[in-house]
Amino acid sequence: MVQETVHPLSKYLREAMIPHIWCTGCGNGVILNCFVQAVDELEMDLDKLVVVSGIGCIGRAAGYTNADSFHTTHGRSLAFATGAKLANPELNVVVISGDGDLFAIGGNHFIHAARRNIGVKVICANNFNYGMTGGQQGPTTPLEASTTTTPYGNIEHPFNLVHLAAASGATYVARWTTLHVRRLTQSIKRMLQKEGFCFIEVISPCPEIFGRRNKMRTGLEMMDWFKRASVVENFSDPSKAEISTEKLIVGEFVNTEKVSYEKFLHEKISQINEKRVGW
Amino acid sequence: MKTVVKQEMLALNGDEAVAYAAKQPDVDVVAAYPVTPQTIIVEKFSEYVANGEVETEFVCTESEHSAMTACLTASVTGARTFTATSAPGLALMHEMLFVTSGCRAPVVMAVANRALSAPLNIHCDHSDTMAERDSGWIQLYAENAQEAYDLIIQGFKIAESQEVLLPVMVGLDGFTLTHTLENVQVLSDEVVRKFVGSHQIPKVVTHEGKIVPFKLDPDNPMSMGPIALPNYYFEFKRQQEEAMRNALKRISQVNEEFEVISGRRYGNGLLELYQVEDADVAIVCLGSTTGTVRTVVDELREEGVKAGVLKIRAFRPLPVEGIVEALKKVKAVAVMDRSMSFGGGGGAVFHEVRHALYDLTPHPNVVNYIYGLGGRDTSPTQIRQIFEDLQRMIQAKRVGELVRYVGLRG
Numbered sequence: 001m002v003q004e005t006v007h008p009l010s011k012y013l014r015e016a017m018i019p020h021i022w023c024t025g026c027g028n029g030v031i032l033n034c035f036v037q038a039v040d041e042l043e044m045d046l047d048k049l050v051v052v053s054g055i056g057c058i059g060r061a062a063g064y065t066n067a068d069s070f071h072t073t074h075g076r077s078l079a080f081a082t083g084a085k086l087a088n089p090e091l092n093v094v095v096i097s098g099d100g101d102l103f104a105i106g107g108n109h110f111i112h113a114a115r116r117n118i119g120v121k122v123i124c125a126n127n128f129n130y131g132m133t134g135g136q137q138g139p140t141t142p143l144e145a146s147t148t149t150t151p152y153g154n155i156e157h158p159f160n161l162v163h164l165a166a167a168s169g170a171t172y173v174a175r176w177t178t179l180h181v182r183r184l185t186q187s188i189k190r191m192l193q194k195e196g197f198c199f200i201e202v203i204s205p206c207p208e209i210f211g212r213r214n215k216m217r218t219g220l221e222m223m224d225w226f227k228r229a230s231v232v233e234n235f236s237d238p239s240k241a242e243i244s245t246e247k248l249i250v251g252e253f254v255n256t257e258k259v260s261y262e263k264f265l266h267e268k269i270s271q272i273n274e275k276r277v278g279w
Numbered sequence: 280m281k282t283v284v285k286q287e288m289l290a291l292n293g294d295e296a297v298a299y300a301a302k303q304p305d306v307d308v309v310a311a312y313p314v315t316p317q318t319i320i321v322e323k324f325s326e327y328v329a330n331g332e333v334e335t336e337f338v339c340t341e342s343e344h345s346a347m348t349a350c351l352t353a354s355v356t357g358a359r360t361f362t363a364t365s366a367p368g369l370a371l372m373h374e375m376l377f378v379t380s381g382c383r384a385p386v387v388m389a390v391a392n393r394a395l396s397a398p399l400n401i402h403c404d405h406s407d408t409m410a411e412r413d414s415g416w417i418q419l420y421a422e423n424a425q426e427a428y429d430l431i432i433q434g435f436k437i438a439e440s441q442e443v444l445l446p447v448m449v450g451l452d453g454f455t456l457t458h459t460l461e462n463v464q465v466l467s468d469e470v471v472r473k474f475v476g477s478h479q480i481p482k483v484v485t486h487e488g489k490i491v492p493f494k495l496d497p498d499n500p501m502s503m504g505p506i507a508l509p510n511y512y513f514e515f516k517r518q519q520e521e522a523m524r525n526a527l528k529r530i531s532q533v534n535e536e537f538e539v540i541s542g543r544r545y546g547n548g549l550l551e552l553y554q555v556e557d558a559d560v561a562i563v564c565l566g567s568t569t570g571t572v573r574t575v576v577d578e579l580r581e582e583g584v585k586a587g588v589l590k591i592r593a594f595r596p597l598p599v600e601g602i603v604e605a606l607k608k609v610k611a612v613a614v615m616d617r618s619m620s621f622g623g624g625g626g627a628v629f630h631e632v633r634h635a636l637y638d639l640t641p642h643p644n645v646v647n648y649i650y651g652l653g654g655r656d657t658s659p660t661q662i663r664q665i666f667e668d669l670q671r672m673i674q675a676k677r678v679g680e681l682v683r684y685v686g687l688r689g
Contacts, residue, residue, distance in 0.1 A: 055367075055399075073396055074314075074367055075342065104312075104341040105371070134322065136313040137339045148322040149313065149339050151329040156339070 012036040012046070014066050021060055025211075025219020027178035027204030028058045031125050034181060035096065036065070038188035050093045052081040054101035057132045058125040058204075061096040075105025078113045081120045089119070089262040092192065099126040099140040099201075103159055107139065114168035117196040118261040123188065124199065126161060127206035135209035142243065146213040162238040165199040166254045172198035173238060173254035177226040178205060180250060187252065196260045203248065283542040286464040293456035294319035296424040296463045297363065297389045297449070300431035302327045302335075303471035307358035310338040310349035312368060315401045316453040317391040320363040343368035347375035347386075354384035355503050357494035359435065359478045362386065365453060366393035366407035373411065379446050380415025380519060382503055383493075385438035386446040388416075389431060392566065392617075393453040394653045402654020403453035405566070406618035408594075409627045415519050417447040417526055418595040420565040422551075424461040427451040429543060432471055433533045440533075441481045442525040452567040454654065466541060474540055523596040530593050549598035551590040554580060555605050558587030560669035563606075563632050564615040565591045568650070568657060575662040586666050591628065602635045611669040612636075612645045615685075619649060625682045644678050650685035661685050 013036065022028045039049065051069040053062035054077035062069035072080045077097045085093045095102075102110050102124050113120060129147050130136045136149040140161065144153040165173045172191050176184040184202060191198040205211065205222030216222045229248040233241075238253040291299060298320045301309070311321040328337045336353075340346040343364050354360040364372060369390055379386055390408055394400040408418060417437065421427035427449065434447040451457060466474075480492040483501075491499035507515055527549065534548025545551050551569075554576050555561055562572050572588040579586040589605050591597075606612055614633070616626020623630065629647035636642045648665055651657045665685070672678060 071399060074371075105343075107341065130313055133313040133315055133318050136318070136322070139341060148318075149325045149337075151326055 009033070009036050009040060012039060012066050013064055017064050020064060022057060023208040025205055025207040025222070026057065027127070027202070027206070027219075028061070028125055030178040030181060031058065031096070031123065031184075031202050031204060032061050032064060034185040035061075035094075035123060035188055037185045038192060041185075042189055042192055044092065044192070048091050050081075050084050050091050052077045052084065052093065052095045054097040054106060055132070056098035056101045056130070057127075058096060058098045059101065059132075075101055076109065077101060078106060078109040078120065078122070082113060082118055085118055085120055086262055086265065089266065093120045094192070095120055095122045097122070097124060098131070099124055099128070099161065100130045100138040103139040103161065103164075111164070111168040114165055114170045114197045114199070116261040117169055117171065117258050119195055119197065121191050121194075121198045122200070124161065124201050125204045126201050127204045127210055129206065129210045131206045131209045135213065145210075147210070148213075160239065160241060160243070161201045162199075162241050162253050165201075166238040169197070169258070170199045170254060171196035171256050171258050172252075174199075174252045175201040175203065175241060175250045177203040177230055177248060177250060179223055179226040179230065183232075190255070195263070196258050203243070203250075284466065284470050284540055286466055286541070289463050289465055290460050291424055291428075291463045292319065292458050292460050293421070293424040293427050293451045294391065294458070295323055296428040296461075297431050297451065298323035298327070299463075299465055300428045300471075301361045301387075301389075302333050303466070303468045304432065304435050304475035305359060305472055306333065306335050306361045308336045308338070308350065308353035308360045309362060310340050310346045310353065310360075311362045311364070312340050312343045312346045314343070314365045314368040316393060316457040317363045317365040317368070317389065319457065320389055320391075343371040344375060347372040347379060350386045350388075351375060351379045351382060351384050354379070354386050355382055355495050357478060357480050357492065357496070359439075360384070360386045361388070363389040363391070365391040366395050369407045369411060370395060373414070376411055376414040376416060376446075378504060381515065383444040383519075383522070384446060385435075385444055387431065387434040387438055388446065388448045389427070390448050390450050391453045391457045392450050400653040401453070403455050404617045404652045404654065405450070406652075408448065408450045409618040409620075411448070412595060412627060415445065416595065417443075417445050417523070417530075417593070418450065419447065419530075419593055420450040420591065421456060422567055422569045422590060424451075424456055424459070425463050425543070426545065427456060428463050428465065429537060429541065429545070432466075432475060433530075433537055435475045436533050436536075437526060437529050439478055440525075440529045441479060443522050443529050444481070445519070445522050445526060450566065455567045464541070464543075470540055474537070527593070527596045527598060545592055546590070547601065549593040550601045550605060551592055552605055553588045553590070555587035555589050555609065557585055557608075559585040559610045559673065560612075560666055561587040561589055561606065561609045562613045562615060562662070562665060563589045563591065563628065565594060565628065566617070568615060568617070571657065571659055572662050575659050575666065579663070579666055584666065584670070594628070597631055597635070599635045602632055603639060606632075606636060606643055607639055609643045611672045612643045613648050613665045613669055614645060615648045615650055617651045619652070629682075644672055646672070646678060646680070647682045648685050649682065655686055657685055
């Protein structure tokens with residue numbers, strides 16, 4: 001008798017949306033896999049999970065996840081997530097988006113979401129360029145990297161995302177690569193259980209668009225780089241967390257507690273309402 | 280007498296044709312942000328920069344809002360400035376579009392026409408540029424890659440004319456034109472440079488009574504974009520309208536001047552009439568759809584039907600008189616809109632064409648066809664059906680539904 005086998009994680013995905021759009025060698029599948037694995041291990045209620053994503057390849061994650069989701073306009077995933085979280089603080093709101101979306105047009109939303117410590121969890125796939133539109137230079141493109149808009153080598157300094165997140169006030173900051181599957185999954189689990197604003201950067205291979213212009217033609221070559229260069233330095237200074245050909249500093253950089261924005265907000269509302277009753 | 284110069288035939292898609300045109304007239308600054316289906320323009324242009332084919336400062340900004348801001352400020356220092364974008368990028372520029380036209384900065388921008396979210400869509404319609412109709416920009420629409428090339432070159436000359444000084448956006452249909460390879464005749468760099476000329480900056484009188492060029496210049500400092508409260512704001516806006524009136528004339532002149540060097544002419548520059556002169560039924564449209572309509576008009580003419588097409592090349596400024604003149608003898612007119620004005624009872628082109636015909640007695644019967652939203656294809660068969668609708672309208676002497684939808688489900 002032929003028995004139909006169902007993947008244990010398939011309930012977290014919208015199978016009608018599969019096959020996905022991601023290229024061979026892309027790291028987005030790994031990130032999505034780690035995320036649903038973490039959700040599964042935490043036995044999270046899918047009815048209370050909201051996945052928000054912006055524009056870019058990883059933006060499709062919102063559509064692939066079998067939770068309430070919003071595929072938003074370019075750069076605004078955190079603004080949409082802020083609305084959802086404030087309207088219903090009971091919801092677990094997770095933003096899964098890319099470096100181009102979160103840190104170019106979305107840069108302002110990011111620093112302010114972190115500053116006010118709204119309880120939104122961010123997973124950022126960093127592939128060092130605008131992959132979906134064909135590989136243009138973006139806010140994380142390394143100096144001298146070749147992209148379609150910098151064929152002569154990039155002359156702009158990139159953001160160090162973990163440093164930016166930590167400096168802006170995030171209560172949890174980590175960086176992994178898609179090679180660190182178990183560590184990334186554990187990190188996502190830890191993040192999902194925290195109250196305030198959390199950020200995980202996942203360095204993700206983009207061989208088709210970024211790699212082949214930068215001497216890493218295949219996903220394997222990019223993963224080789226991750227393997228060769230990664231150094232785990234937990235709780236080291238995020239301002240020194242370099243990303244270079246020789247060294248990729250990964251790990252958990254920040255894990256603190258701070259009252260979340262929505263908690264302050266609802267306390268303030270209760271206080272005002274109590275005073276009103278006294279009138 | 281025509282002194283058409285030798286031209287080269289290249290296989291270019293619409294985006295490449297635009298980039299090629301932008302490389303020719305010594306553009307000083309290009310600031311842009313990638314967005315589908317415009318991306319090829321900035322990619323191609325960055326190649327020109329990398330190859331040393333242009334001496335342009337190319338800036339990769341972090342958003343379209345910044346791109347337009349950088350273009351505006353570059354332009355008011357006297358630099359010739361170009362950028363390109365598409366729907367969500369254009370929407371993000373919205374604030375700066377008004378500042379650019381208000382500062383009278385002659386920026387030229389290509390817009391790869393694309394539908395606006397939501398739902399998310401990357402394909403062609405005109406909802407992006409129609410939403411910026413009142414931003415004070417000149418709006419020109421290309422029918423094919425050749426016209427996109429020609430319009431960008433003409434755009435610089437129109438924008439920088441002293442009596443105009445307005446930014447120009449050139450619309451080209453996303454994917455249909457941007458990503459389709461065509462034979463494009465290109466002029467030499469030298470000819471284009473000579474045609475567009477050097478960037479002439481008008482003189483203005485400062486508050487100290489000095490006569491200086493209208494630009495940011497450390498030797499002759501002035502403020503751009505200062506506050507103008509109820510005491511002056513209104514006059515600024517009236518001047519912009521005056522500039523638009525002047526642009527009507529200038530667009531026509533530039534069209535004629537361009538014919539002298541290239542041999543290519545697009546109607547009077549504002550409108551292009553095809554078999555409209557004796558037509559009973561006519562379609563009014565803009566952009567690449569005109570090509571499809573022309574084919575159908577040819578077929579119908581062979582069958583003895585007096586059909587024609589009026590292409591609107593300049594939607595801003597709108598050549599009202601030309602539209603009246605072209606359509607006054609036509610019995611039934613279908614205006615095609617590739618965007619919607621929700622709750623407005625028809626699309627923007629329909630409103631304006633119908634409004635233009637109001638003073639005519641008797642005026643043609645005018646109906647609206649909304650088509651091709653989100654990139655939906657519009658076939659020659661559907662165009663033929665529109666002409667048949669118009670013929671039936673004439674026979675029945677009854678207009679019926681004013682707003683109709685082409686190729687819509689249900």
